[in-house]
Amino acid sequence: MDKNDARSSLFQDVGLLTFLALSSATGVLMAISGHIFLNVVYLFCTGMLMMITYFFGILPSLISNIVFIAIQAVIMVYQYVTQTSHLPWQLSFWMIMPILLSLALYTMTRNQVALQKSNSELRTSLIERGAFDEQTNLRTTVAYIEDIAVFAETNRRFEIPVTTAIIKIRYFNDLKRMMSPDQLRHLLKLTTETIKEKTRTNDVIYLLNNEDPTWAVLLYSDTKGTSIATNRIKEGFAENVQADVSLNTLAISMVVGIASWDGETMKTPYDLMNAGIHETQYDV
Structure with a gap:
């Protein structure tokens, strides 16, 4: 203040x-x-x-x-x-x-x-400035890119592993045609709340894309630890969707891509983000 x-x-x-x-x-x-x-x-x-x-x-x-x-x-x-x-x-x-x-x-x-x-x-x-999403109260891509630079510097100086998890809704474009605007807004809110609920307080959550809903989480963790965290998010999401009357009739699930910062091969924050997005293609 x-x-x-x-x-x-x-x-x-x-x-x-x-x-x-x-x-x-x-x-x-x-x-x-x-x-x-x-x-x-x-x-x-x-x-x-x-x-x-x-x-x-x-x-x-x-x-x-x-x-x-x-x-x-x-x-x-x-x-x-x-x-x-x-x-x-x-x-x-x-x-x-x-x-x-x-x-x-x-x-x-x-x-x-x-x-x-x-x-x-x-x-x-x-x-x-694009650093804050009004609907979900999450940071957006602008803040995500800036924060990756900070995380990467921490990784370089202290050798602390830095990983990102990219989270999307599987077959979202197909689901979108079957859902009402209210259902879409509710799905966005439910997913955001689930990610917040299942992550640690020092994990930072972002909403990268509203149109094709894409979330990101930055963690001081290795790939194995991040995999455990994202499995916890997936399980919580499946439970919440199943318990939700307006969504449980639809086949809704998550896809997750995990990528770790590599100071030798990655030069910009976008390299980490793109690597995480690329990995979502292999989550079956």
Whole structure:
């Protein structure tokens, strides 16, 4: 979180706490002051002022608060003139509290909107750069290629084995013609959740292709360890498909290709990805 987001978050919290404190104080003052009818009317008006603040901003809110104060002054003068009684000073808190509540609410919501805008811009930036898939919340090919370079450097420096597993749906083009759009989206979600469920926390998962669904997993493991991991994914996928009412009537299965990074024969991250994709042809 950068400094602007941290400041917005702080102001949002301060606004919330201030709003709650003022609301509590208003409730106490209402109980002490009496004048039930006027308190109810003023409370309703204050609620309207809060709505104006929330939906239209601080300037219309301040104007409305000034009008509300003027109305209260007229009511107090009218009571004094017509009833020859003392001015109801007990209700004077209504001249101050609504505007304070409005300012607290504005502080809270303004900074909340700023945080939401910042998060939205960050998410949009990631999607536009192709590093993040909006539907599955997985990294995409852009991030995969960048991460392979990091994994490959780790392999070179520390001789830690690096392997990728490429996962596809067998005969997807044929299945696609028999499935509804909802079923296709559900299959994509189910496959993603299965891969997440059956991999370790330090294994990184990617969605390389949406049209011909292709997932990838990067692992610090040798071919044998990756084979064990992918068999676990396959078994979990078969179980989940069989238990799913909308998919268990179709012959759906996975194909997996496994390739290990070889610093002598592989020069770019694409070499590892293409080797893994090529190996999917031999998974029978």
